[in-house]
Amino acid sequence: xxxxxxxxxxxxxxxPGKTWESLSKRxxxxxxxxxxxxxxxxxxxxxxxxLGILFTRKEFDVELALKSSIRTLVxxxxxxxxxxxxxxxxxxxxxxxDKDMQLCQRFVGYASSLMFTLxxxxxxxxxxxxxxxxxxxxxxxxxxxxxxxxxIEEANRMKFVGYTTGLILLTxxxxxxxxxxxxxxxxx
Numbered sequence: 387x388x389x390x391x392x393x394x395x396x397x398x399x400x401x402p403g404k405t406w407e408s409l410s411k412r413x414x415x416x417x418x419x420x421x422x423x424x425x426x427x428x429x430x431x432x433x434x435x436x437l438g439i440l441f442t443r444k445e446f447d448v449e450l451a452l453k454s455s456i457r458t459l460v461x462x463x464x465x466x467x468x469x470x471x472x473x474x475x476x477x478x479x480x481x482x483x484d485k486d487m488q489l490c491q492r493f494v495g496y497a498s499s500l501m502f503t504l505x506x507x508x509x510x511x512x513x514x515x516x517x518x519x520x521x522x523x524x525x526x527x528x529x530x531x532x533x534x535x536x537x538i539e540e541a542n543r544m545k546f547v548g549y550t551t552g553l554i555l556l557t558x559x560x561x562x563x564x565x566x567x568x569x570x571x572x573x574x
Contacts, residue, residue, distance in 0.1 A: 391426055398499045399523075402530035409496060410535045416488040424466060424495040427502045431509075432459040438509035457565055462505070465558025470494045472553050480549070481542060493536055497528050498554055525551045 397405040435458035439451035474490040477483050504521055508514060529547045532538040538546045 387422060388426065391423060394423070394496075395427075395499045395503055398496055398527060399503065402527045403534075406496075406531040406534045409492075409531075414492065416491060419492055419495065424491075427499070428459065428462050428466065431462050431502055431505045434506045434509045435459070438512070442510070442512055453571065457562060458505070458509070460565060461558045461562035462502070464561045465554075466491075466494060466498065468561065469498075469553040469557040472557070473550055476549055481538070481546065489536070493531060493550070494554060496535075497524060497531060497550065500524050500527060501554065501558070521555060524554055528554070 394405075432455050436451045436455035439454045440446060440448070443450070470487065470491040473494060474485050474487045477490060478485045500523055501521055504517060508517060525547060528550045529543070532543050532546050532550075533540070536546070
Protein backbone atom coordinates (compact mmCIF):
# COMPACT_ATOMS: atom_id res chain seq x y z
CA UNK A 387 0.00 0.00 0.00
CA UNK A 388 2.77 2.47 0.91
CA UNK A 389 4.63 1.77 -2.32
CA UNK A 390 1.46 2.64 -4.27
CA UNK A 391 1.12 5.87 -2.30
CA UNK A 392 4.79 6.68 -2.96
CA UNK A 393 4.43 6.02 -6.69
CA UNK A 394 1.28 8.16 -6.92
CA UNK A 395 2.85 11.05 -4.98
CA UNK A 396 5.94 10.95 -7.19
CA UNK A 397 3.72 10.86 -10.30
CA UNK A 398 1.62 13.83 -9.12
CA UNK A 399 4.73 15.86 -8.35
CA UNK A 400 6.80 14.92 -11.40
CA UNK A 401 4.09 14.63 -14.10
CA PRO A 402 0.95 16.38 -12.86
CA GLY A 403 -0.74 16.73 -16.26
CA LYS A 404 -0.43 13.08 -17.20
CA THR A 405 -1.33 11.92 -13.68
CA TRP A 406 -4.47 14.09 -13.48
CA GLU A 407 -5.59 12.63 -16.82
CA SER A 408 -5.27 9.08 -15.50
CA LEU A 409 -6.89 9.99 -12.17
CA SER A 410 -9.87 11.53 -13.96
CA LYS A 411 -10.53 8.20 -15.70
CA ARG A 412 -10.22 6.18 -12.48
CA UNK A 413 -13.41 5.10 -10.72
CA UNK A 414 -12.70 5.56 -7.05
CA UNK A 415 -14.72 5.13 -3.88
CA UNK A 416 -14.23 8.09 -1.55
CA UNK A 417 -13.76 5.93 1.56
CA UNK A 418 -11.18 3.87 -0.31
CA UNK A 419 -9.38 7.06 -1.36
CA UNK A 420 -9.34 8.39 2.19
CA UNK A 421 -8.21 5.14 3.81
CA UNK A 422 -5.64 4.22 1.15
CA UNK A 423 -4.16 7.63 0.35
CA UNK A 424 -4.97 10.60 2.60
CA UNK A 425 -5.04 8.98 6.04
CA UNK A 426 -1.76 7.07 5.58
CA UNK A 427 -0.05 10.23 4.29
CA UNK A 428 -1.33 12.28 7.23
CA UNK A 429 -0.23 9.48 9.56
CA UNK A 430 3.26 9.53 8.06
CA UNK A 431 3.39 13.31 8.49
CA UNK A 432 2.42 12.97 12.17
CA UNK A 433 4.91 10.16 12.84
CA UNK A 434 7.74 12.09 11.19
CA UNK A 435 6.82 15.15 13.29
CA UNK A 436 7.30 12.97 16.38
CA LEU A 437 10.55 11.42 15.14
CA GLY A 438 11.85 14.72 13.82
CA ILE A 439 11.71 16.34 17.24
CA LEU A 440 13.22 13.30 18.95
CA PHE A 441 16.19 12.98 16.64
CA THR A 442 16.93 16.53 15.49
CA ARG A 443 17.08 18.17 18.93
CA LYS A 444 20.02 17.97 21.28
CA GLU A 445 17.84 16.80 24.15
CA PHE A 446 15.66 13.71 24.01
CA ASP A 447 12.25 15.19 24.89
CA VAL A 448 9.26 12.86 24.40
CA GLU A 449 6.80 15.49 25.66
CA LEU A 450 7.92 18.00 23.05
CA ALA A 451 7.81 15.30 20.36
CA LEU A 452 4.22 14.41 21.33
CA LYS A 453 3.19 18.06 21.25
CA SER A 454 4.73 18.46 17.81
CA SER A 455 3.03 15.33 16.55
CA ILE A 456 -0.38 16.37 17.88
CA ARG A 457 -0.11 19.89 16.49
CA THR A 458 0.98 18.57 13.10
CA LEU A 459 -1.74 15.92 13.03
CA VAL A 460 -4.52 18.38 13.90
CA UNK A 461 -3.23 21.04 11.48
CA UNK A 462 -2.81 18.60 8.59
CA UNK A 463 -6.03 16.68 9.17
CA UNK A 464 -8.06 19.81 9.89
CA UNK A 465 -6.47 21.65 6.99
CA UNK A 466 -7.43 18.88 4.59
CA UNK A 467 -11.05 18.82 5.73
CA UNK A 468 -11.40 22.59 6.00
CA UNK A 469 -9.91 23.12 2.52
CA UNK A 470 -12.22 20.43 1.11
CA UNK A 471 -15.27 21.98 2.77
CA UNK A 472 -14.43 25.51 1.64
CA UNK A 473 -13.68 24.33 -1.92
CA UNK A 474 -17.05 22.57 -1.95
CA UNK A 475 -18.74 25.82 -0.90
CA UNK A 476 -16.86 27.77 -3.57
CA UNK A 477 -17.75 25.04 -6.06
CA UNK A 478 -21.39 25.95 -5.69
CA UNK A 479 -21.18 29.67 -4.89
CA UNK A 480 -18.47 30.91 -7.25
CA UNK A 481 -18.36 28.27 -9.99
CA UNK A 482 -22.13 27.53 -10.10
CA UNK A 483 -21.75 23.76 -9.87
CA ASP A 484 -23.62 21.23 -7.77
CA LYS A 485 -21.89 20.52 -4.48
CA ASP A 486 -19.74 17.40 -4.58
CA MET A 487 -17.80 16.97 -1.36
CA GLN A 488 -16.23 13.70 -2.47
CA LEU A 489 -14.82 15.25 -5.65
CA CYS A 490 -13.46 18.20 -3.68
CA GLN A 491 -11.88 15.89 -1.09
CA ARG A 492 -10.17 13.83 -3.75
CA PHE A 493 -8.89 16.93 -5.54
CA VAL A 494 -7.58 18.55 -2.36
CA GLY A 495 -6.02 15.27 -1.24
CA TYR A 496 -4.17 14.66 -4.48
CA ALA A 497 -3.16 18.31 -4.87
CA SER A 498 -1.79 18.34 -1.30
CA SER A 499 0.70 15.56 -2.07
CA LEU A 500 3.61 17.95 -2.46
CA MET A 501 2.75 19.75 0.77
CA PHE A 502 2.58 16.45 2.67
CA THR A 503 5.90 15.38 1.18
CA LEU A 504 7.60 18.66 2.07
CA UNK A 505 6.28 18.40 5.63
CA UNK A 506 7.78 14.92 5.93
CA UNK A 507 11.17 15.94 4.51
CA UNK A 508 11.45 19.22 6.41
CA UNK A 509 10.46 17.66 9.71
CA UNK A 510 13.25 15.12 9.42
CA UNK A 511 15.75 17.55 7.89
CA UNK A 512 14.97 21.01 9.34
CA UNK A 513 18.25 22.51 8.11
CA UNK A 514 16.83 22.35 4.58
CA UNK A 515 14.24 25.04 5.41
CA UNK A 516 14.83 26.69 2.03
CA UNK A 517 12.90 23.82 0.41
CA UNK A 518 9.69 25.47 1.70
CA UNK A 519 9.73 27.60 -1.45
CA UNK A 520 8.80 24.51 -3.47
CA UNK A 521 5.36 24.51 -1.86
CA UNK A 522 4.52 27.10 -4.53
CA UNK A 523 4.71 24.29 -7.08
CA UNK A 524 1.27 23.34 -5.70
CA UNK A 525 -0.04 26.14 -7.92
CA UNK A 526 1.14 24.23 -10.99
CA UNK A 527 -0.24 20.92 -9.71
CA UNK A 528 -3.66 22.53 -9.20
CA UNK A 529 -3.38 24.27 -12.60
CA UNK A 530 -2.78 20.97 -14.35
CA UNK A 531 -5.68 19.26 -12.53
CA UNK A 532 -8.29 21.99 -12.94
CA UNK A 533 -9.40 21.10 -16.47
CA UNK A 534 -9.06 17.30 -16.69
CA UNK A 535 -10.09 16.40 -13.14
CA UNK A 536 -12.46 19.19 -12.07
CA UNK A 537 -13.77 20.05 -15.56
CA ILE A 538 -13.21 23.78 -15.09
CA GLU A 539 -13.73 25.98 -18.13
CA GLU A 540 -10.65 27.79 -19.39
CA ALA A 541 -12.20 31.18 -18.53
CA ASN A 542 -12.50 30.24 -14.83
CA ARG A 543 -9.27 28.28 -14.58
CA MET A 544 -7.12 31.04 -13.07
CA LYS A 545 -9.74 31.95 -10.49
CA PHE A 546 -10.19 28.29 -9.52
CA VAL A 547 -6.44 27.71 -9.26
CA GLY A 548 -5.94 30.82 -7.12
CA TYR A 549 -8.72 29.95 -4.68
CA THR A 550 -7.83 26.28 -4.45
CA THR A 551 -4.09 26.79 -4.04
CA GLY A 552 -4.76 29.37 -1.35
CA LEU A 553 -7.05 26.99 0.51
CA ILE A 554 -4.64 24.05 0.27
CA LEU A 555 -1.65 26.06 1.47
CA LEU A 556 -3.24 28.35 4.04
CA THR A 557 -5.76 26.21 5.93
CA UNK A 558 -3.17 23.98 7.70
CA UNK A 559 -1.08 27.03 8.53
CA UNK A 560 -4.09 28.91 9.95
CA UNK A 561 -5.12 25.92 12.06
CA UNK A 562 -1.57 25.53 13.38
CA UNK A 563 -1.43 29.25 14.20
CA UNK A 564 -4.79 29.16 16.02
CA UNK A 565 -3.66 26.07 17.97
CA UNK A 566 -0.52 27.89 19.04
CA UNK A 567 -2.59 30.88 20.21
CA UNK A 568 -5.18 28.81 22.05
CA UNK A 569 -2.74 26.35 23.58
CA UNK A 570 0.57 28.06 24.31
CA UNK A 571 1.96 24.76 25.57
CA UNK A 572 2.06 23.55 21.95
CA UNK A 573 4.61 26.23 21.02
CA UNK A 574 8.24 25.25 20.86
